[in-house]
Amino acid sequence: MNNNAMSNTETEIELLVKNMLSPECISNPYPVYKQLRNHAPVNGLLDYPPGTVPGVDTPYPAWVVTRYEDVDYVLRNPEIFSSEDPMQANSSAPSLMLVNHDRPRHTALRNLAKMAFTPKRIHDNIVERLRLDVNKIVDRSLNTEIDFMVDVAGVIPALVMTYLMGLPPEDYKLLVRWANAFMVSSDFTSDERQSCNVELFHYFVAAVEKRYADIEAGIEVSDDLMTAFINAEFEGDTLSKEEVVLFCITLVVAGAETTTYFIGNLMGVMLEDADWFSKLKEDRSLIRPFMEECLRRDGPPQRLFRLVLQDCEISGQAIKAGDWIAFFMAAANHDESVFPEPEKFIIGRKNIAKHVTFGRGIHHCLGAPLARVEAEIMLNVVLDKCDGIKGSISNSKRQSGGLLAYGFSTLPVELVATRS
Amino acid sequence: MQVIVTDRAGEVAEYSVDGFSELFTQLGDEMKIDALCGGCCSCATCHIYTDDSDAKYLSDCDENERDVLDGLLHVKSGSRLLCQLSTKETLNTLKITIAQAE
Numbered sequence: 001m002n003n004n005a006m007s008n009t010e011t012e013i014e015l016l017v018k019n020m021l022s023p024e025c026i027s028n029p030y031p032v033y034k035q036l037r038n039h040a041p042v043n044g045l046l047d048y049p050p051g052t053v054p055g056v057d058t059p060y061p062a063w064v065v066t067r068y069e070d071v072d073y074v075l076r077n078p079e080i081f082s083s084e085d086p087m088q089a090n091s092s093a094p095s096l097m098l099v100n101h102d103r104p105r106h107t108a109l110r111n112l113a114k115m116a117f118t119p120k121r122i123h124d125n126i127v128e129r130l131r132l133d134v135n136k137i138v139d140r141s142l143n144t145e146i147d148f149m150v151d152v153a154g155v156i157p158a159l160v161m162t163y164l165m166g167l168p169p170e171d172y173k174l175l176v177r178w179a180n181a182f183m184v185s186s187d188f189t190s191d192e193r194q195s196c197n198v199e200l201f202h203y204f205v206a207a208v209e210k211r212y213a214d215i216e217a218g219i220e221v222s223d224d225l226m227t228a229f230i231n232a233e234f235e236g237d238t239l240s241k242e243e244v245v246l247f248c249i250t251l252v253v254a255g256a257e258t259t260t261y262f263i264g265n266l267m268g269v270m271l272e273d274a275d276w277f278s279k280l281k282e283d284r285s286l287i288r289p290f291m292e293e294c295l296r297r298d299g300p301p302q303r304l305f306r307l308v309l310q311d312c313e314i315s316g317q318a319i320k321a322g323d324w325i326a327f328f329m330a331a332a333n334h335d336e337s338v339f340p341e342p343e344k345f346i347i348g349r350k351n352i353a354k355h356v357t358f359g360r361g362i363h364h365c366l367g368a369p370l371a372r373v374e375a376e377i378m379l380n381v382v383l384d385k386c387d388g389i390k391g392s393i394s395n396s397k398r399q400s401g402g403l404l405a406y407g408f409s410t411l412p413v414e415l416v417a418t419r420s
Numbered sequence: 421m422q423v424i425v426t427d428r429a430g431e432v433a434e435y436s437v438d439g440f441s442e443l444f445t446q447l448g449d450e451m452k453i454d455a456l457c458g459g460c461c462s463c464a465t466c467h468i469y470t471d472d473s474d475a476k477y478l479s480d481c482d483e484n485e486r487d488v489l490d491g492l493l494h495v496k497s498g499s500r501l502l503c504q505l506s507t508k509e510t511l512n513t514l515k516i517t518i519a520q521a522e
Binding site: 110111115118351353 | 451454456457458460462463464484487488490491492493522
């Protein structure tokens with residue numbers, strides 16, 4: 001990349017970065033990323049990690065990293081780029097487990113959590129139950145205009161969270177609200193956001209207390225992730241009660257909203273291009289490549305943060321220990337030097353496995369197999385039960401509350417049932 | 421060491437490498453494995469099948485690797501994670517097959 005061939009002046013780029021949190025950029029950030037990729041990282045983004053509250057917490061200025069090669073470098077070097085989040089630690093937000101841990105503690109925690117997300121566990125404990133529930137969810141959504149985000153996409157991942165932690169299924173609505181507030185998307189006032197953080201914390205303190213009490217009383221408890229965290233031991237190390245609570249919160253915020261937006265974005269592609277419905281209905285082997293290209297082109301988690309531990313260089317730009325980095329997986333996924341014609345939806349790209357929506361390296365998304373299963377079940381159930389979908393993408397609206405997530409806030413659609 | 425690798429498409433290729441981490445990197449670069457976690461015994465995208473008769477040449481499977489393998493739907497005896505593999509005894513040739521994605 002030739003840094004001499006800049007098409008924007010330094011001031012223009014700085015302005016571009018300053019405006020990244022505008023609703024226009026949040027709802028369509030890709031043209032901005034395209035311009036930023038022409039430059040080495042620029043400092044000055046004032047943005048909000050998950051859990052922090054705009055208007056209450058003071059953002060640290062961040063370097064903006066957008067090129068694939070650079071994002072890959074950050075992801076693969078956790079000893080240089082720490083996942084601890086001082087901004088989140090100073091806010092009212094509960095700290096996240098795993099996501100905000102470095103090695104060696106990260107390894108121990110990951111080993112505890114990963115057993116619940118194996119392909120076998122997902123297959124044995126989640127798939128059939130979810131398929132039954134998704135059938136019911138779609139059945140009650142047929143032949144009427146619905147908001148896909150509220151009635152389908154918002155329900156499935158939060159419902160799965162209730163299975164994973166043995167919570168009452170009807171509590172999924174609470175989890176959706178709290179996840180939206182935590183992930184700084186959607187329109188909440190700063191007071192509402194802070195209240196949500198507190199409610200989320202107290203909900204799990206109560207649920208975890210009850211589970212501990214039941215276990216101590218010898219009552220049979222559900223064999224789920226919450227029980228596993230309570231009973232877990234790794235090399236003599238157990239989790240404290242507070243860590244169990246924080247793990248539950250981490251699952252909710254990491255897995256509810258992101259997957260909701262993913263499921264919504266899949267429906268969005270089908271509304272954008274009406275041919276997809278029939279192509280997928282006739283050939284279900286296209287579902288996986290369709291999902292992967294949607295993850296690449298429209299991946300919900302747009303960017304994450306790292307704290308720099310050692311002086312280093314990114315694309316020739318000197319970065320100092322103590323600096324704060326915002327790296328944009330979504331910008332990397334649109335790097336034309338890796339994915340030609342990145343704005344186009346092209347399935348079967350040979351290097352599609354290189355998309356970084358689920359990250360890479362030690363923090364690669366633990367829930368990725370689960371997210372894919374949820375999405376695949378939704379698609380297959382809709383394709384089984386419907387002859388088509390009606391609606392226009394122009395009636396949709398993308399969330400514009402924060403730069404973390406790319407997804408629809410509203411997606412009106414009608415699922416047209418097959419005529420039996 | 422010569423490693424004869426059958427990939428997921430059934431194509432066979434021979435690699436001349438000093439060790440398995442070199443093979444891991446090469447197969448990742450060629451996108452024959454995703455190598456998503458970068459080799460830290462986590463993503464299982466480097467799941468391979470080895471012949472049972474070759475087990476004596478290969479490093480023992482530790483508890484972490486075993487835990488990951490046991491969670492896979494397509495695990496068989498002879499399953500290993502390439503990112504964790506090394507040789508216990510001198511090995512000139514090895515045959516492996518890249519397991520299907522989970």
